[in-house]
Amino acid sequence: MEKDEILARSRKNGPDEREQKIFLEAYNFSASVCILLCLGLMIYSMVRGERFFQYSLLIFATLSADRLYRFAKLRQKQYLIVGLLALIPALCFGVLFGIGW
Numbered sequence: 001m002e003k004d005e006i007l008a009r010s011r012k013n014g015p016d017e018r019e020q021k022i023f024l025e026a027y028n029f030s031a032s033v034c035i036l037l038c039l040g041l042m043i044y045s046m047v048r049g050e051r052f053f054q055y056s057l058l059i060f061a062t063l064s065a066d067r068l069y070r071f072a073k074l075r076q077k078q079y080l081i082v083g084l085l086a087l088i089p090a091l092c093f094g095v096l097f098g099i100g101w
Helices: 003-012 017-047 053-074 077-099
Strands: none
């Protein structure tokens, strides 16, 4: 096989390492924007005296899911600990939001 043919086949098989890194960076950036937006909306709701549990739920659920997924793939203990610590307030805020408190 020629060099060009090998490169063409590898491109058909999916994203290369550079593209994968860009996808990961984009995901991390978008998750950070989502969390910051939720924080801003939460503070805005608190100032206005409105309920804010839905934003807290989104923040802690995102953090928990991220860390627990990392633990499942990497088996590093710190991810399990942080994931479980973030899961506790996520569940609490979910219950508070669900009961309409």
